[in-house]
Amino acid sequence: MSVTNNARGIAEGVAFRAPATAMRVRGLSDRAVAWLFILPTMLLLLAINIFPLIWAIRLSFTGLMANLPTPARFIGIDNYVDILTDEDIWANFQITAHFVFWTIALQVLVGLGLALLINQKFRGHSFWTTVILLPMMLSPAVVGNFWTLLFQPQIGPFNYLIGFFTGAAPSSFTMIGSVALAPWTIVLVNTWMWTPYVMLICLAGLRSIPDHIYEAAEVDRASPLRQFVSITFPMVLPFLMLAVLFQAIQSFVMFDLVNLLTSGGPGSTTELVSITLKRAAFEKWETGYASALAVILFVTIFGAANIYVKALNKVKQQ
């Protein structure tokens, strides 16, 4: 009884208050109400995204050094010219491209393979799914530190494992310190960490394929390979492309993991553009120069992502 009474009371209250609310918002159009709702979000976005972006663009035309009390001096496009004519920066872009390409290629291959495996019904598959997802749940700082230890040539198990299979002396090579191996080392660790993410997205794609399509294919006596080529892959492709987009952006701006593993070394062999940017901004304190580099990076990622999203939409339509 009391519940009913309460419910009635609430209903009456609402009924009683409703005209007042209506009075308050009367005169506001639907569009104005919509704006009222999104205004806080817009203000927040302006404050934490758009304003810093505009500020960085402004700083990129100055010779400001944030650690000196001297005011920002306008120098036109000098910073952009310096960056775009600097051979070292281009070398760092090449290193970044190598890292992004191989990381994505390996993550897609292994991630899709794992998703196909996990999608099979077998005993304990939930347990194995969780195990595979573990690397993704770790902090990049933890991953960087423990892989550094694993790669230690004298006490690290990685070299012993390689030595065990190849017969090479464990201390005869160093993954992090070698010019030839270090670029592959960062690819390996990043792939280890983020492949589960690609797997998860692919798995969502695989689970979204209706069973009746496979049943129809089986009626038509399509082989498993034919089913994969004609059904599975095309239907998973939009998901895969989405994963590639996310991971390409993530790898392009990758900093923490690589900084902990190699600090960009040996020499500048693994100095990704993000590391160059951090060193310019927060070690050399070349704020103007770093802002220009950040703008170039932003335009590169934004442009590439836009082209990619258009391609993704075409695939979805197909």
Added chain:
Amino acid sequence: MRMSKTNLLLTCAAGALALTIGAASSAQAEGKSLTMCWAAWDPANALVQLDKDFTAETGIEMKHEFVPWTSYADHFINLLNSRSAECDLIIGDSQWIGGAAENKWYVKLNDFFDKNNISMDTFLPATVVGYAEWPKNTPNYWGLPAMADAVGWTYRKDWFAKPELRAEFKAKYNRELEPPKTWDELIEVAKFFTGKEIDGKKVYGAYVFSERGSEGITMGVTNAMYNYGFDYMDPKKPYQMQGIVNSAGAAKGMDVYKELFTCCQPPGLTNAYMQEGLDAFKSGQVAMQMNWYAFFPGLAKDPNVGGDKIGFFKNPAGPAGDFTQLGGQGLSVVAASKNVDDALAYVKWFAQPKVQQKWTDLGGASASKAVLDSDAYKKSAAYAPSFVESMGMVKDFWAEPLYVPLLLDMQNRVHDYVVANKGTSQQALDSLVKDWVKVFKQEGKDPS
């Protein structure tokens, strides 16, 4: 209920203790305090002990903010630049002095020194130039030499004394196996030890700095380069670097360092600085180790490799000279401090000869001539004679306001050549000159 005699005594004692603690706390709460900022390392612990005397004498409480070396420069330069009053006193790196003076982060101490009869003549000249003066070699003082330091070498005295190794070395090189006096000898000895099995373990010849991110490889390579002819600028033409920084001698010095790194560094140490060197030496991996003297008191006492097992020698000479890299820091008063007078009182107290002596006794490293030139000091520890000698042959990196970009440029060029084997030493130094010219132009100086 009656209390026993013992209980009564204990209660009285507890009451007295509580009153004393309460009184002391309220006195400190009402009283003054100073915050001292420095790096977190062994000598900082000695400073905490020393500062207890200052508190006992003046009633001023000393607080300490010690930051790990990896973030020491970033952290404190940001504080100074933002005019933070978090530190009243700072033991700042020698490279900061230019920026600190020109940006007025530190209090200029000339008048204070004159008023209190503190003479810079009582400190080692190199430390005065390195830790106190800006512009260099002018009597404008922004700090008091506080922690004298330089690069030196340790070696495994017990390995050098092994008869079979001595005999083998003599047969091979026709001289005794002794601590090296030149860089050529250093490489010979390092190569001799590399790959040998000693105490059941494969060992390596020498550990040298190779760190890329902050200052490591520069603080290492300069020890070879100075002695083969490298300098920062033409002494007659300030900021003129062409042909000096990238001279043939400088390039040769870089080659020599690379040879030592390539032949004899333990595997995996391609981005290693102070701590990695200590670890390599303490774990019996290397016969010789480059490191800062500040760590040597701790190493001399190490239960595994200290005592009779360790020996020390100064940086070996080269064909163009006998120099070593200056380390260490000066004590300065932060201009933004709200307790400048008390901070100056601390500087006056710290400059006293008896305090300088105690500072050294506790494990610090005074730059006072009276302390370092005394026979007692030279006999006080195995590393002391070579330390005194080293402090007389030091050279330091740039201390310009824009020293950070200068340092990072050199880090990149040297690491690229020495560790990553990119290009030639001459190309690396030619590029370095271009980098440095660009930085000096930013600073408004004319390097042409």
